[in-house]
Amino acid sequence: MKQKNFLVTIAIVLATLITGCAxxxxxxxxxxxxxxxxxNPDNSTTNVPLNQAITVTFNEEMNPSTINSSSFIVTGSSxxxxxxxxxxxxxxxxxSVNLTPNTTYVVKITTAAKDLxxxxxxxxYIFTFSTGATLQPVVISTSPTxxxxxxxxxxxxxATFNMPMNPSTINATTFTLKEGTNTITGVVTYSANTAFFxxxxxxxxNTVYTATxxxxxxxxxxxxxxxxxxxxxxxxxxxxxxxxxxxxxxNETGVSMNxxxxxxxxxxxxxLTISNATFTLKQGSTIILGSVTYxxxxxxxxxxxxxxxxxVYTATxxxxxxxxxxxxxxxxxVWTFTTINNSNAPDxxxxxxxxxFGGNAGVTxxxxxxxINGSIATTAPSTLITGFHDATAIYTETPLNIxxxxxxIFTAPPMPGTATSFAIATQALSDAxxxxxxxxxASMPGGTDPGAGELGGLTLAPGVYKSASGTFNxxxxxxxxDAQGDPNAVWVFQTDSGLTxxxxxxxxxxxxxxxxxxxxxxxxxxxxxxxxxxxAGGGTMVGTxxxxxxxxxxxxxxxxxxxxxxxxxSLISSVTMVNxxxxxxx
Numbered sequence: 001m002k003q004k005n006f007l008v009t010i011a012i013v014l015a016t017l018i019t020g021c022a023x024x025x026x027x028x029x030x031x032x033x034x035x036x037x038x039x040n041p042d043n044s045t046t047n048v049p050l051n052q053a054i055t056v057t058f059n060e061e062m063n064p065s066t067i068n069s070s071s072f073i074v075t076g077s078s079x080x081x082x083x084x085x086x087x088x089x090x091x092x093x094x095x096s097v098n099l100t101p102n103t104t105y106v107v108k109i110t111t112a113a114k115d116l117x118x119x120x121x122x123x124x125y126i127f128t129f130s131t132g133a134t135l136q137p138v139v140i141s142t143s144p145t146x147x148x149x150x151x152x153x154x155x156x157x158x159a160t161f162n163m164p165m166n167p168s169t170i171n172a173t174t175f176t177l178k179e180g181t182n183t184i185t186g187v188v189t190y191s192a193n194t195a196f197f198x199x200x201x202x203x204x205x206n207t208v209y210t211a212t213x214x215x216x217x218x219x220x221x222x223x224x225x226x227x228x229x230x231x232x233x234x235x236x237x238x239x240x241x242x243x244x245x246x247x248x249x250x251n252e253t254g255v256s257m258n259x260x261x262x263x264x265x266x267x268x269x270x271x272l273t274i275s276n277a278t279f280t281l282k283q284g285s286t287i288i289l290g291s292v293t294y295x296x297x298x299x300x301x302x303x304x305x306x307x308x309x310x311x312v313y314t315a316t317x318x319x320x321x322x323x324x325x326x327x328x329x330x331x332x333x334v335w336t337f338t339t340i341n342n343s344n345a346p347d348x349x350x351x352x353x354x355x356x357f358g359g360n361a362g363v364t365x366x367x368x369x370x371x372i373n374g375s376i377a378t379t380a381p382s383t384l385i386t387g388f389h390d391a392t393a394i395y396t397e398t399p400l401n402i403x404x405x406x407x408x409i410f411t412a413p414p415m416p417g418t419a420t421s422f423a424i425a426t427q428a429l430s431d432a433x434x435x436x437x438x439x440x441x442a443s444m445p446g447g448t449d450p451g452a453g454e455l456g457g458l459t460l461a462p463g464v465y466k467s468a469s470g471t472f473n474x475x476x477x478x479x480x481x482d483a484q485g486d487p488n489a490v491w492v493f494q495t496d497s498g499l500t501x502x503x504x505x506x507x508x509x510x511x512x513x514x515x516x517x518x519x520x521x522x523x524x525x526x527x528x529x530x531x532x533x534x535x536a537g538g539g540t541m542v543g544t545x546x547x548x549x550x551x552x553x554x555x556x557x558x559x560x561x562x563x564x565x566x567x568x569x570s571l572i573s574s575v576t577m578v579n580x581x582x583x584x585x586x
Contacts, residue, residue, distance in 0.1 A: 034115040035059045036125040039107070047132035048105075050098040051222040056109055056125075057090045063114050067091045071112035076105045098222055104130045137219040138162050139229040142211070150236035151209075152325040153202040159213050159229070160194045166218045170195045174216040179209050202326045205238040240330040241323040242266045242391070244408035245375065245424060246315070248337035249352040251586040253521075254345060255337045257308070261301040261315050263333065264424060266392055266408065268324045274299045278320040283313050297420045312338050345490045345522050346438045348544065349431030350424070351569060353407060355582035356551075357425075357432060359572040363388065365403035366556050367579035374567075374584030375407030376575075377425040382417035384574070385409055392416065403577075407584075432569045436546040439492045439526045441466055447494050455479045455493075456510060462489035462522075470497040470528070474510045481542070483518035491518075491543070494526040501541055502534035509539030509560070520565040521585035527551075530573070534562050537579065542566055544585075553577035 038057040041048050054074060067086045072093055074080040082095040091109075099105065109125040141160045144151045157177055170190040175197050177184040186199040195213065203209065213229040245264040248255045261281060274294040279301050281288040290303040299317065307313065317333040355374035356363050362384025363376050370387070378384060387401035388394075390409045393416035397403070410425040411417035437443060447466025451458050455465075456476035461484060472495040483489035493499075502510045514520065523543030525531065531551045533541050537558030543566040545551055550573030554562045557578075564582045568575050 032060060032115075033119055034062060034113065034121055036109055036121070039127050041129040043127035043129070045129040048099070048129050049221045050101060050131055052099060052131075053095075054093040054107055055090055056093075056107070058113075058115075059089070060115050061089050062086065062091070063116055063118075066112055066114045068112075071110045073108045073110065074105060075108070076100060076103045080105070099131050101131055101133050104128055135163065135219065135221065136223060136226055137165060137217070138225065139213055142231055144233035146231040146233070148233045151203070151233050153205060153235055153238070154326040155199075155203060155235075157197040157199075157209075157211050158194050159211070161217075161219075162193075163219050164193060165190065165195070166220055166222065169216060169218040169224075174214045176212045176214075177209060178212075179204065179207055184209070203235050205235050208232055208234050238327055239267070239323075240327055241269060241321070242329070243317055243333040245353060245410075246333075246335050247350055247352075248335075250335035251337065252352055253338040254347065255307075255313075255339050257306040257339055258303075259307065259339075261303075261313075263299045263315070263317050264420075265297045265299070265321075265323075268297060269294060269299070270322045270324055270326065273320060273322040278318045280316045280318070281313055282316075283308060283311050288313070296423070307339050309339055312336055345488075346435045346492075346524060347431075348435050348567075349428075351428040351432040351435065351567075353584060354428060354432075354569065355407075355564075355567055355584045356575040356577070357428060357567075357569040358384070358574040359429065359550075359570045361550075361570075361572065361574040362386070364574060364576045365578070365580070366401050366576075367554075367558075368400065368402045369559075369561060369579045370403035370577055370581070372403065372405045372407070372582045372584075374405075374582065375410065376405055377410035377421075377428055378574075379412060379422065379425050379429055382409075382411040382414060385411055429571065432546060433571055435544075436526065436548075436569075436571060439494070439524050439546070441494050441496075441526075444492055444494070447492070460491065462486070462491055464492045464494065466494040467496070471495055472499050472525075474501045474512070475503045478511045478513050480513045480515060481518045481523060483514070483516045483522075485516055487517045487519055488522065489518060490522045490524070492524045492526065493543075496528040498529050499525060499527045499531040499545070499547070501532070502536055502539055504536055506536065508536040509534045509562070511540040512542035514542060519585065520583075523566065531568070533564065533568075536560075537562055539563070540565065545569065547571070547573075549573045551575045553580040 037059045040055045064086045080095055082093050085092045106128050111121045114120045139159050140162045143158045167190045172188050175188045175195050177197050184199050186197050189196045210232050215225045218224045243263045244266045247262045271294045276292050279292045279299050281301050288303055290301050293300045314336050319328045322328045353375050354377050355372040356376040358378040360379045362378045362380045365387030385395040387397055388403040388405055390405040410421040412422040444464050447464040449468045453467045453469045453471055454473050456474045459480040459482055481491055502508050520542045525543050525545040527547035529549045531545050531547045533553045535555050537554040537560035540563040546569045548571050550570045551568040562580045
């Protein structure tokens with residue numbers, strides 16, 4: 001370019017010194033003649049973009065009226081129409097339509113172009129250039145993909161191109177979304193070769209949608225798609241989130257006055273919807289002030305002030321709480337609890353809602369009539385829960401081994417076990433172990449053994465009972481527990497080795513009977529090894545059994561229903577059951 005400008009300057013000087021510039025009407029003006037000193041594209045340029053504007057720069061200011069279709073002519077395979085503008089010393093020709101690919105164009109500036117003194121170009125100025133091949137934009141990927149199913153209802157639909165596009169051509173006209181003939185309203189944006197369509201409201205479940213990128217979407221050279229790009233996708237079924245665990249547990253008593261109230265969901269929630277508006281705590285009609293936080297599928301309510309002693313509180317998660325796809329709870333989740341009332345019952349903590357806990361070895365069911373009215377858990381992988389299902393998943397059930405868990409199942413991965421459910425199970429095991437130690441002979445010494453290890457046929461008042469031989473049996477009859485009118489009365493039974501309830505034979509089942517306001521939630525069994533509950537099937541056991549090495553209910557082949565009004569918590573080994581009903585105390 002420097003060489004070109006130098007030559008132009010020499011030409012101008014020579015023209016000034018030796019040339020006279022002819023003018024119309026037989027006049028002649030000597031001096032500087034108008035000349036073309038620069039063009040864009042340069043002469044003989046190839047691969048010129050199809051939306052190229054053609055410019056010609058003169059060595060001096062020209063008479064704008066002489067810059068017209070007679071003096072500025074562009075020809076390809078035929079004459080090219082366009083718009084001419086002139087500013088300063090530069091004339092610009094903008095074609096009416098894109099140039100044709102792979103075509104040589106000739107630009108002629110004729111002697112009809114004159115400067116302000118009337119001096120004309122001394123001869124026509126001609127230069128050429130050639131266009132390149134068409135670079136057609138195409139859509140190379142979409143989200144959702146074509147014919148994808150189960151698409152979330154708050155989906156942002158996107159299309160990615162193979163090259164940069166002209167953002168002004170990516171809009172609600174060129175990017176549309178329809179459900180049948182109904183146009184979905186939304187906002188269209190463009191960034192990094194990708195166009196995005198964000199619907200104004202959530203999509204409808206189980207519905208087919210059609211997305212379209214029209215040929216009006218153009219690249220930076222004003223080349224559009226060769227044809228409309230159309231794809232379909234189908235939304236999924238609405239899966240409403242659920243509260244699967246609360247702490248305190250529903251109807252729990254003896255809750256500490258500095259308790260942080262929590263609710264665990266079965267899926268990720270939108271944190272913006274977990275707030276004081278959707279998570280509330282009341283004592284009667286009085287609203288409790290506090291702060292709400294959300295982390296790892298768990299919402300937490302921390303009261304600003306300590307709770308009142310021996311008071312009933314109601315916690316609520318409203319339908320305003322939504323999951324990460326914008327779906328709300330189907331109903332408000334409401335639960336109550338009562339703060340500490342001076343009962344000396346041990347604190348089970350987060351183990352409270354579990355009807356069965358299989359340590360790190362799992363929980364097994366054999367039979368088609370097993371029901372756990374509560375939750376079950378293990379810190380083992382989900383594959384070690386066999387013969388059960390909850391509302392969201394099935395754990396190795398067969399036609400002969402069906403167990404209904406009305407609460408939820410918590411395990412380590414793999415799916416349906418998750419990191420969140422594993423963390424819940426781990427904490428529950430820790431709390432169960434703490435409760436086990438709190439009712440041990442070391443923590444509660446002085447227990448008596450009125451039946452020399454045999455509890456059958458006895459009627460016992462509240463208190464601590466310890467087997468001198470290391471085992472407790474209920475085989476000579478039923479055990480009766482008499483609260484003597486005190487609903488807070490507590491029984492703790494301690495055995496360093498085993499607990500056996502019932503004897504062999506079809507009439508061998510034994511039961512624990514509660515009278516005079518005795519409650520299952522206040523009965524506890526400390527078992528140093530294993531507990532076997534009515535191996536012949538049948539009978540009703542009562543209380544929270546915390547064993548070190550496993551709990552077994554009934555045996556395979558027994559059809560008689562074995563009942564536990566309590567919990568079977570094993571710290572190490574598995575819990576196994578056959579046609580068993582466990583009712584977690586309220």
